[in-house]
Amino acid sequence: MSTATQKTESPAPPPAEGSPSVGTLLLQGLRSNMRQYGMLVALALIIVIFQIWSDDILLRPLNVTNLVQQNGYILILAIGMMIVIIAGHIDLSVGSLVAFIGAAAGVMMIKHDMPWGLAVVLCLLLGAVAGAWQGFWIAYIGIPSFIVTLAGMLAFRGGTQILLDGQSLSPFPDGFEKMSTGFIPEMGPYTQYHNPTMVIGLVVCAAAVWQEWRARQQRTAYELDVVPLGLFFVKCAAIVAAVMAFTMTLSSWHGAPYGLLILAVLFVLFSFVMRNTVVGRHVYALGGNQPAAKLSGVRDKRVTFLVFVNMGVLAALAGLVFAARLGSATPSAGLNFELEAIAAAFIGGASASGGVGTVLGAIIGGLVLGVLNNGMSLVGIGTDYQQVIKGLVLLAAVGFDVWNKRKVGS
Amino acid sequence: MSTILELRAITKTFPGVKALSDVNLRIRQGEIHALCGENGAGKSTLMKVVSGVHPHGSYEGEILFDGEACAFKDIRASEQRGIVIIHQELALIPYLSIAENIFLGNEHSRRGLISWNETLRHATALLKRVGLTDSPQTRVTDIGVGKQQLVEIAKALSKEVKLLILDEPTAALNDEDSGKLLDLLLEFKAQGISCILISHKLNEIRRVADSVTILRDGQTIETLTVRETPEADAEISEDRIIRGMVGRDLDHRFPDRTPYEGEDSSEVALAVEDWTVHHPIDQQRKVVDGVSLNVRRGEIVGIAGLMGAGRTELAMSVFGRAYGRYAGGRVFRDGQEVRTRTVPEAIDHGIAYVTEDRKHYGLNLEDTISRNVSLSSLTKVARRGVVNEHEESRVAERFRTTMNIKAPTVFEQVGRLSGGNQQKVVLSKWIFAGPEVLILDEPTRGIDVGAKYEIYTVINDLAAQGKAVIFISSELGELLGMCDRIYTMAAGRLTGEVPRAEATQEVLMRHMTRDRGDEG
Numbered sequence: 001m002s003t004a005t006q007k008t009e010s011p012a013p014p015p016a017e018g019s020p021s022v023g024t025l026l027l028q029g030l031r032s033n034m035r036q037y038g039m040l041v042a043l044a045l046i047i048v049i050f051q052i053w054s055d056d057i058l059l060r061p062l063n064v065t066n067l068v069q070q071n072g073y074i075l076i077l078a079i080g081m082m083i084v085i086i087a088g089h090i091d092l093s094v095g096s097l098v099a100f101i102g103a104a105a106g107v108m109m110i111k112h113d114m115p116w117g118l119a120v121v122l123c124l125l126l127g128a129v130a131g132a133w134q135g136f137w138i139a140y141i142g143i144p145s146f147i148v149t150l151a152g153m154l155a156f157r158g159g160t161q162i163l164l165d166g167q168s169l170s171p172f173p174d175g176f177e178k179m180s181t182g183f184i185p186e187m188g189p190y191t192q193y194h195n196p197t198m199v200i201g202l203v204v205c206a207a208a209v210w211q212e213w214r215a216r217q218q219r220t221a222y223e224l225d226v227v228p229l230g231l232f233f234v235k236c237a238a239i240v241a242a243v244m245a246f247t248m249t250l251s252s253w254h255g256a257p258y259g260l261l262i263l264a265v266l267f268v269l270f271s272f273v274m275r276n277t278v279v280g281r282h283v284y285a286l287g288g289n290q291p292a293a294k295l296s297g298v299r300d301k302r303v304t305f306l307v308f309v310n311m312g313v314l315a316a317l318a319g320l321v322f323a324a325r326l327g328s329a330t331p332s333a334g335l336n337f338e339l340e341a342i343a344a345a346f347i348g349g350a351s352a353s354g355g356v357g358t359v360l361g362a363i364i365g366g367l368v369l370g371v372l373n374n375g376m377s378l379v380g381i382g383t384d385y386q387q388v389i390k391g392l393v394l395l396a397a398v399g400f401d402v403w404n405k406r407k408v409g410s
Numbered sequence: 411m412s413t414i415l416e417l418r419a420i421t422k423t424f425p426g427v428k429a430l431s432d433v434n435l436r437i438r439q440g441e442i443h444a445l446c447g448e449n450g451a452g453k454s455t456l457m458k459v460v461s462g463v464h465p466h467g468s469y470e471g472e473i474l475f476d477g478e479a480c481a482f483k484d485i486r487a488s489e490q491r492g493i494v495i496i497h498q499e500l501a502l503i504p505y506l507s508i509a510e511n512i513f514l515g516n517e518h519s520r521r522g523l524i525s526w527n528e529t530l531r532h533a534t535a536l537l538k539r540v541g542l543t544d545s546p547q548t549r550v551t552d553i554g555v556g557k558q559q560l561v562e563i564a565k566a567l568s569k570e571v572k573l574l575i576l577d578e579p580t581a582a583l584n585d586e587d588s589g590k591l592l593d594l595l596l597e598f599k600a601q602g603i604s605c606i607l608i609s610h611k612l613n614e615i616r617r618v619a620d621s622v623t624i625l626r627d628g629q630t631i632e633t634l635t636v637r638e639t640p641e642a643d644a645e646i647s648e649d650r651i652i653r654g655m656v657g658r659d660l661d662h663r664f665p666d667r668t669p670y671e672g673e674d675s676s677e678v679a680l681a682v683e684d685w686t687v688h689h690p691i692d693q694q695r696k697v698v699d700g701v702s703l704n705v706r707r708g709e710i711v712g713i714a715g716l717m718g719a720g721r722t723e724l725a726m727s728v729f730g731r732a733y734g735r736y737a738g739g740r741v742f743r744d745g746q747e748v749r750t751r752t753v754p755e756a757i758d759h760g761i762a763y764v765t766e767d768r769k770h771y772g773l774n775l776e777d778t779i780s781r782n783v784s785l786s787s788l789t790k791v792a793r794r795g796v797v798n799e800h801e802e803s804r805v806a807e808r809f810r811t812t813m814n815i816k817a818p819t820v821f822e823q824v825g826r827l828s829g830g831n832q833q834k835v836v837l838s839k840w841i842f843a844g845p846e847v848l849i850l851d852e853p854t855r856g857i858d859v860g861a862k863y864e865i866y867t868v869i870n871d872l873a874a875q876g877k878a879v880i881f882i883s884s885e886l887g888e889l890l891g892m893c894d895r896i897y898t899m900a901a902g903r904l905t906g907e908v909p910r911a912e913a914t915q916e917v918l919m920r921h922m923t924r925d926r927g928d929e930g
Contacts, residue, residue: 218800219800221800222800222801222803222804223804224800224803224804276796276797276799277792277795277796277797278788278789278792278795278796278797279795280797281781281784281785281788281797282788284774284777284781285774285777285781285785288774288775288776288777289770289771289773289774289775289776291770291771292765292770292771292772292773292774293774293785294732294753295726295729295732295753295763295765295771295772296753296785296786296839297730297753297754297757297786298785299752299754351776355774355776355777356776
């Protein structure tokens, strides 16, 4: 039974005490991450279905590249939204903020010919200020986030129209548009694949495997239970296979778009922050039980404030990426983006009462929605039915979670 | 006496756990029958079977009520027969009136329209029976917990109750309200209503119960009958019941204590001077009024007081002003005045506060044992803001072993643990924070006898290491058994300071019920 556990210094102790068997460990991991694994499986299923249904168009390099570029800004929003929801709040204003920042970028770059790099920095700052404004009312005055951000949703949308005077502004400078539509330039000798992208893919694989290995080493050093070596290799192989398949698909077209790099950096950064830092831990504690967190010495107001500042910056970034992709600043940009981001977070395993969720979950949830959007368009399902289906998917995902919890709980 | 309820060979299994196994119970007509057992012994499950919360078919065995076999499919079916259960957590809607709550789901109505006159008349009559004089139109949120409990009972009476089941009815009540409630039960008994009382408070059981059934590990251990003959009565002492509950003799209810013998044992670790706090909303009201107290290294100091005396409010406001509006007072640590204006400041000065309400103020129930233990001292397991999860779980594992927290791993969700084990997690969290002064607010509330003993042991160990402990409790017996000195509070003021040698329940109670005027 317990032959596979890594503690070798003592003859296998009775499995009842101390070291649970591999099976229970696996089960435990599965159960506590049921929603995420469930959605990962669902995502794979959706991909397979649309791949077949669309006569293999879905996974063509061109379309995969499209998918990344179409969903980048929603995924950026979903990361921020996940953190907001974990902290026990909600942000309805991000769609309007996306439009507002796009408009501000348009005014700066197109009307005033500001260098685009400077404009980007100013826009991110503006996003931080908008987030700080909302965070102030929520954290320090104590107005529910639903109301503050509902007000923000109206105000930023209005601000957009004032800035743009109801008109669209275009075109943006080339360099700026590249941020969203450009690709890493090709380098080196001609191969069938895009060289830099392949290199990045290999580096990511190596880093991921090294990271897994190091975590395993540390767990062993701290005498914690680890999964058996065989299973560990299977896991690593799966990660490598997934990353390489994705890399090669992109490489056989134009390579990795810049948008993907932005997203990857955000993903790694925020996964780390939420999982491994004191601040991240405080966000979870705050959402899980605010009074208890406060009495444990968590500076609850400051953390809430920072969560909204962060959301403001990410919304600004999403606004820039979206404007760059569109090539213009329009008053109706970002319509319903907040709802997509919220849906992504909940599909990806957030709890409506706060305290639960992961950044990876937000990405998975966003991808489920993105692939659904893309796949349904490919097979010619109208946007009317698309909305219905997306609504039902959200309901099913959360319903599954509630059902699953109840089954385990009682 | 005839039998009103008989349970025969009740067995109830949940996935993976046998909660009840072959339980037999007989309740006689018109008696008060107490049900005792440690947490998790199966008391609440058994009562859920009786009241139809666990419907017929989900358990094995027979229920006979008034001599007839019953197969309740839901709680409504059992209520129709006259079995009413009042749960531990009150099931009242705070923003509805007393009358509306009493008749909730059972409204006086004609063709869907509520007849308010009938409702109010009937409600007034019911309130009178439970000794409440409040208007039935008062919102439930505006009355105290004690009165809310009485409203629950009035609600039960409105259903023509024959068998009343109370699950820990006095857990949240002070001694005075508890007394009233128990008197009421005796009155009902005289009116022929039978009653099952689940309680941890053995003195209450002694006071009102005619029989005591002890459950342990989902089985009936024995039924003791009180007051039939004087000899039988003498046999059922509190110790006898405890022995039945834990399956062993508890020679001492309080563990022995090794006194702290450090050089600084006479030093005052924490002193509070002239501390005054106003109510957070009603800012004219002084909730804590000019309180001064101190605690030395290695000393356990109790604070006794009835509900509303301001003990928790005092503790929380000293701990980083986490309650109310500060209106004056100073805090000294080791003789130095310190600022404790926020919780982090208080923690930095070596003060810890273990809340009375662990579910709402102590734990993140969604999260694991290990993350709860580390929450208030994350910097101890982190470097440059990055948490070392391995170190964290090792720390938690250490506490799981030393505190005897019953859980398979430290990655178990805290919400799944029993009350006693949750309390140990909260204590672990604060011990890990490494404070010099611990304020423990009702640390043994709602946990079973065995776990209480373990918690007392932990508290004694802390004192033996030279920590200063402030012990707030509503159980006078506990304070008398544990403390070196006991302060008493009433209506926000300190009304007495009694050394261990002079302390008795009577002395303390006299101080606790003193008016604010007649301070010595």
